[in-house]
Amino acid sequence: MERKKNVIGVLVTFLVVLSAVVPFFGRSFIPTHDGEFHFIRFVEFNRMLREGYLFPRWAPTLNSGYGIPVFEFLYPFANYLAAFLHLFAIGFVDAFKIGSALGYLAAGLFCFLWLRKRFGLYPAVVGTIASSFVPYWFVELYVRGEIGEVWAIAWVFASLFVIEEDWPLPFTITISLLILSHNILAMLFFPFLIVYVLWRRNWKWLIAFIGGMGLAGWFWLPALAESKYMVGLNTVNFRDHFASVVQLLIPSWGTDFSGTGVSANAMSLQIGIGPMFWIVIAFITAIFISIKKKLKLELFGILAVMALAIGMTLPVSTPVWNALPILQYTQYPWRFLAYLIPMSAFVIACVSSVIKQRWITVIFVVLSIVSSFSYTRGAIYAPRNDQYYLSRQNFTNGTSSMGNSLSTIWTSWKQIRPSSMLTDTDGRSVPYETVNDKYLNKLYNVTTSFPESLRINLLYFPGWEVKVDGKSVPIHYISAGTLDFYVDAGVHSIQADMTETPMRKFADGISVISLVSIVGWGILQYIRKRTL
16 A cells, blocks of 8 residues: 555656656757757767767867867766767757756656655655746746756755765765756855755765765866856856845746846746745744654754845845855856755645645645746747757857857957968968867878968967977967967978866866775775675
8 A cells, every 4th residue: 555655646746747847848949048058068068079088178169160168167967968868869959958857857856755755755745746836947947948957956856865865975976966067056055965964964974075076076176276267157247136025026927038127028036926835834834833843943944044045136135245255156146046946845845744634735736836837838939950050150150158258368259260270370371281180189290481380270278288290389379369389491290289287187186086985985885784
């Protein structure tokens, strides 16, 4: 009988949650703020993987063929997922849609497992379904197209689940995946996860947390250290993107951007009717219904976190943003609305485990679904495939950023493709023979009649090294932001390679050490259990 209840509970939860992302499995195109940038990144990332670069940092054909180190700074998990789906002949546009839906479903799965461990089957069903219809979910999916944030929230739920299961090793992995899915959202959720793991476990789990950060070190350490060489990574003034009390409380929906002076079609920043009702019920439950002291403290604590997160979206929190510059990397204060999703899940499940009259919770679950279901059917266009984007120069020649603002500090976006990969510094072609033309490893033979300055038309970034006849030569990148160098008259072998900088080598080493430590830890744990 118990097994039958579990099966029914899982099936009902899955079908209801699945109903919210059905459009992602259709042929129609779903326009979003960031979706089209992701398509072209998927293509570039896959090109690097196919050429043997397992940890890509460079988008080789963007920026009008000059390339750009976009993958050093933008979260890679979704790119790996898209490349995996592409192995099954799935186009990158469809990979984006399917990947987004899978992230949402994975979040529902881990949410259910977490809540079932904490509160039992019925509260898990109620909490998972109701929290899956928090309106901000559909802002992420159908308006912003933030596949990275969708997966980051999934890994937050996964982290909470493995904490409850007392699995420190998987916790290390989920922390790493959270960083690789969306580094900004990871930064926002880390304080909560640290407090939660200390509340539910002990300080030793912080070692696992640090191990997860180390495992993803190859990505976030260079991104942090070498961002000083880039422009356009953050073109947002956070002061322009606070929510108002009206926006938070009054239900609304739109597909435009946030910010000052936007139209009435601006994206929704509402808390949602369902979550607001659940918050009220949770306060009433915590005050008037007899529950265990520790659980009551936890419920009040989660409600306090929700209040703090909502407060951080309002202009009243400006002094905090000014006092903590690291928060400004968040870009948009309303990103704190992501906290409503896991916090709502806990609050709803907790209330459902305490209230004996289940019809009350059923009514509020139905209310949560009905009040948000219309948001799960976003704008729909005619189908578009990969070729639609690959045939348009505004995508293939761009830098995969808003207004093509992304570039290095030495040059702006290169709007025109070069006539040849190897030219002189005035842009005139020079005769040369291509020996090797891999994305990050170039080798040419060239003959010059007199000493001159040559240019390999690649965007300069730390790590590029040019050799003439096997000897490294200075790169004069200041004037044009490209690989400019001098050669004497004669026949020369010209080689350009992207090498690892000391910071990248250090970060790679941290990740290797973390991986070896985690594997060793896992083996020791296995041996220990076998011998007990």
